[in-house]
Ligand SMILES: Nc1ncnc2c1ncn2[C@@H]1O[C@H](COP(=O)(O)OP(=O)(O)OP(=O)(O)O)[C@@H](O)[C@H]1O
Ligand SMILES: O=P(O)(O)OC[C@H]1O[C@H](OP(=O)(O)OP(=O)(O)O)[C@H](O)[C@@H]1O
């Protein structure tokens with residue numbers, strides 16, 4: 001039996017979210033020894049247990065209070081919520097924050113030669129999908145009804161296999177659609193991974209740990225989105241140089257040992273520097289331009 005005093009976190013065992021979920025927890029300082037075959041892992045340095053499960057099960061585990069925290073795609077979460085509501089339940093959980101990975105969209109796609117003239121064309125068609133509730137909610141806005149062909153994977157094969165007329169599935173690069181002779185015709189939902197907590201009060205120790213993790217996650221995500229920029233600049237071009245740098249209201253300016261008319265400028269930028277900007281900086285006399293990744297941040 002698991003020790004109930006330890007914080008339980010559910011994450012995907014293997015799939016699109018597992019590497020990033022693992023990396024995020026590791027970057028938050030949680031030391032976990034994840035062995036392929038182990039479905040429960042124990043953190044060595046914090047009172048945390050990790051349950052590694054199918055992503056479809058994560059919303060239910062959180063809503064039912066089996067785990068305290070879950071990392072899951074908003075698409076899967078929203079579908080589970082709609083499913084439970086359709087069954088007359090009132091699913092409860094706390095959405096803690098959106099994460100910076102697992103970006104994809106849920107789209108309707110049709111065979112390349114399908115003459116698409118808007119959602120009304122889909123009336124009474126057979127749609128293969130894993131997300132019947134999200135699709136129904138979207139098409140209901142257009143008063144369109146359809147027949148669902150439920151598939152849990154490889155949804156893209158359905159039209160060629162004669163199972164459905166169109167599909168509604170996740171898209172990111174579009175390569176799977178392309179490879180299966182399909183074209184995207186409607187985007188119905190934009191998704192990212194998110195962090196959710198079960199409803200109800202956690203013990204004060206667990207809540208304190210969740211708060212600490214949230215602060216660390218904030219720091220990790222902010223650091224991933226930021227860059228540390230260093231350059232040398234002629235003093236008389238400083239104003240123009242600062243104007244080119246994203247978010248450089250408050251740069252650190254330092255004297256250079258052997259140059260009177262040049263200074264060093266250091267700053268944290270919330271954006272990466274594009275090559276075009278670097279070229280403009282150089283044209284203004286900047287040199288030794290360095291753009292460095294930031295590992296951690298705390299404000
Ligand atoms: N192509 C993609 N690019 C980015 N994120 C994606 C992509 N496809 C799916 N995702 C996100 O990752 C989640 C998990 O996708 P994955 O394909 O690994 O699920 P699965 O095959 O249902 O896995 P499981 O075996 O855990 O049930 C999706 O629900 C979605 O939020
Ligand atoms: O637009 P793309 O970049 O091609 O990505 C889209 C594909 O990725 C996901 O499946 P995944 O590859 O994770 O396999 P699965 O069917 O096992 O879930 C999704 O279900 C699509 O099939």
Ligand SMILES: [Mg+2]
Nearest residue numbers: 054055056057
């Ligand atoms: Mg799944």
